[in-house]
Amino acid sequence: MLFPEDFLHYVWKFRLFDRADLQTKDAEELEILSAGQHNSDSGPDFSNARIRIGDTVWAGNVEVHLSSSDWLKHGHTTDNAYNNVILHVVYRDDEPLILSNGRHVPTLELQNRIPDDLYNRYHNLIFGNQTIIPCEASIGSVDSLTLHNWLTRVLVERLEKRTAAVISALNKNRGDWEETFYQFLAANFGFKTNALPFELLAKSLPQAILAKHKNNSMQIEALIFGQAGFLKDDVVDEYPRKLKKEYEFLQKKYQLTPIENHLWKFMRLRPQNFPTIRLAQFAALVVNSNHLFSKLLEIRDVKGLRDLFTDIKVNHYWENHYRFDAVSAPSSKNLGAASIDVLLLNTLALFLFSYGKHNQQQHYINRSLQLLEYLPGENNKIVEDFANLGVKIKTAFESQALLELKNCYCNYKKCLHCGVGNKILKLA
Numbered sequence: 001m002l003f004p005e006d007f008l009h010y011v012w013k014f015r016l017f018d019r020a021d022l023q024t025k026d027a028e029e030l031e032i033l034s035a036g037q038h039n040s041d042s043g044p045d046f047s048n049a050r051i052r053i054g055d056t057v058w059a060g061n062v063e064v065h066l067s068s069s070d071w072l073k074h075g076h077t078t079d080n081a082y083n084n085v086i087l088h089v090v091y092r093d094d095e096p097l098i099l100s101n102g103r104h105v106p107t108l109e110l111q112n113r114i115p116d117d118l119y120n121r122y123h124n125l126i127f128g129n130q131t132i133i134p135c136e137a138s139i140g141s142v143d144s145l146t147l148h149n150w151l152t153r154v155l156v157e158r159l160e161k162r163t164a165a166v167i168s169a170l171n172k173n174r175g176d177w178e179e180t181f182y183q184f185l186a187a188n189f190g191f192k193t194n195a196l197p198f199e200l201l202a203k204s205l206p207q208a209i210l211a212k213h214k215n216n217s218m219q220i221e222a223l224i225f226g227q228a229g230f231l232k233d234d235v236v237d238e239y240p241r242k243l244k245k246e247y248e249f250l251q252k253k254y255q256l257t258p259i260e261n262h263l264w265k266f267m268r269l270r271p272q273n274f275p276t277i278r279l280a281q282f283a284a285l286v287v288n289s290n291h292l293f294s295k296l297l298e299i300r301d302v303k304g305l306r307d308l309f310t311d312i313k314v315n316h317y318w319e320n321h322y323r324f325d326a327v328s329a330p331s332s333k334n335l336g337a338a339s340i341d342v343l344l345l346n347t348l349a350l351f352l353f354s355y356g357k358h359n360q361q362q363h364y365i366n367r368s369l370q371l372l373e374y375l376p377g378e379n380n381k382i383v384e385d386f387a388n389l390g391v392k393i394k395t396a397f398e399s400q401a402l403l404e405l406k407n408c409y410c411n412y413k414k415c416l417h418c419g420v421g422n423k424i425l426k427l428a
């Protein structure tokens with residue numbers, strides 16, 4: 001049998017070996033009362049294990065190696081952290097283990113105790129032919145409860161990682177949730193193509209300044225288009241000329257420096273998604289909703305959250321323009337349903353989770369998960385690939401979980417750490 005050490009960890013952790021008549025290499029009777037907790041940091045592999053050897057029950061650490069001689073090779077002999085190891089679990093015992101203080105460490109050898117079918121399933125999973133993910137031949141037959149539980153776990157992992165970014169920004173904003181929310185919302189208004197300039201815009205134009213002009217939509221639009229760098233050049237139409245005049249006054253008042261206009265990308269975007277239209281929508285949202293983050297916390301139903309975005313109306317100038325000074329056929333420029341769903345998913349659900357986590361208020365976390373369960377699943381290559389393997393999803397909760405699963409587990413073959421992998425390996 002050929003395998004890396006983490007497979008042996010797995011076998012020990014779940015006691016997936018033949019446990020009949022267990023003995024140490026010194027022929028003492030051995031019983032595993034608890035395999036211990038797997039330790040992913042430095043130090044012995046398992047802590048708080050409980051083992052009976054002969055008539056004595058031992059509690060302490062367990063170290064796992066492919067060969068007993070690895071103890072020396074891994075430098076444990078001189079490391080005090082390994083002094084209270086109560087059992088050395090090895091696949092092959094090729095040399096007795098005596099610590100520098102003269103203590104003899106009991107050894108359990110697992111060679112000939114690992115079932116062939118477990119090893120074969122593991123080998124097929126990790127080293128078999130694959131085109132999409134390692135378990136592609138088996139995932140379709142994993143029961144829905146196992147799958148759902150595991151997807152829930154990875155979704156929470158994803159949200160916790162993204163929460164770390166929110167909290168880092170929150171700290172930079174001195175604990176100001178409104179400002180932090182405004183910055184993330186702006187970045188998400190740029191969707192994939194214009195996320196960066198939107199983020200830079202929000203950082204260059206504090207929400208607190210916009211709040212001072214909440215009753216004057218022209219000034220809000222002037223601040224947003226001006227800071228975005230769209231009012232530097234001469235403009236012809238009356239609306240942008242008014243914006244330019246307002247902006248020049250407000251720029252001096254607040255000593256603002258606009259971002260570089262060339263950062264905005266129009267190429268390969270449908271006119272409906274041009275950054276000018278997104279900026280107009282963002283401005284309309286700011287005009288419409290003061291203290292948006294506080295509103296988010298108060299609104300209990302998904303319809304109410306959607307209404308925050310569906311109710312916004314961009315300045316009528318944009319009804320027949322996609323850019324300044326260029327007339328186009330009239331069309332609605334309000335946010336579409338799909339765009340609203342992306343904003344609800346990427347910003348509102350994330351902030352409900354982050355706020356709940358940061359303040360240890362579970363009901364906000366629950367609302368975040370409910371929102372994700374309500375939103376439709378995303379369409380992308382990963383979701384499509386899983387569907388072809390028999391894992392069909394309906395909600396954003398599931399599609400976000402699949403993204404995390406694929407990118408953080410499947411791509412690294414972390415099948416031994418995956419709920420789906422566990423199920424496949426343990427299938428009798």
Ligand code: SF4
Pocket residue numbers: 133134135136139405409410411413414415418419420421422
């Ligand atoms: S990590 Fe899990 S889902 Fe991904 S390939 Fe491995 S067993 Fe399958």
